[in-house]
Amino acid sequence: MNYVKITIMFRGKSKPPYFIGSQLRGALGYALKKVTCINPSYSCEGCFAASNCLYHEFYEEKNSFHKYRFDFELGKEYYDFNLYLFDSACSKLPYVVSALHMMLTQIGVGKEREIHKDFIMFINDVECFADGKLSLPKDFIKKLQIDGFRPDITLKFSTPLRIKKENRFVRGDELELVGIINSIYQRQMKLLVREHKKFPYEIKGDIVSKELKFVELTRQSNRQKTTMNMGGIMGKIKIKNLNKECYEVLKVGELIGVGKQTVFGLGKIKVIPNKGGESE
16 A cells, blocks of 8 residues: 655644544645646536546545545644545645645635644655745655554554444444454555455454443534534454454554545544564
């Protein structure tokens, strides 16, 4: 899995909202359209350039897995977030960075459209914005490397996980390893534009404890003029006796997210090795 990580940090006049995903995605979309749109009508409907437009790919394509996601912690005192690009979207980094720069310095963030000139930006943990100038690294596409194998882990859900079982969202105790593994694997296949197929290995691992809660979360959709539910599971589960194939899928999930609405920052997981559970 190829990826690029963009990191941005800045402080505003007021504290960011508890959940910044909707705000960031909306602001980036507005800026990205300004950066990429070449249609004089500025309309996506019936656009001659839609098949080659990054904005259309990220925001207008229906029933598709978008090749990016926001990543952050909930409830921080200042803005500190990552934006990941995956697979073919990695080559579009210059457009995305230009849009982020425009979002911060010209369009603004939040209801007050606050402009930010003083911010930190990194590409794959290398600073790329200094003295008011952007500079991109020459080789910016990274490939996910999974080193080692830990059969005993704690899996932490840092932002709400929205995952379905029997066509309804799981709300806590019924969360199973098979659902998590299959969700990550199918998302990975879609991002790589590969055919749908079942996970080809045995799903092996024992959930020995759960500390989970369902967190209610909503966002305002300006496009649909409605409030949308984005609640999901947060907390952690302890897993023992994982096989290597499942461990590697969970590590992929750390990068690409799990479940629904990952582009907004939902489904953020962390694989934490338990003491004494390492195997090479």
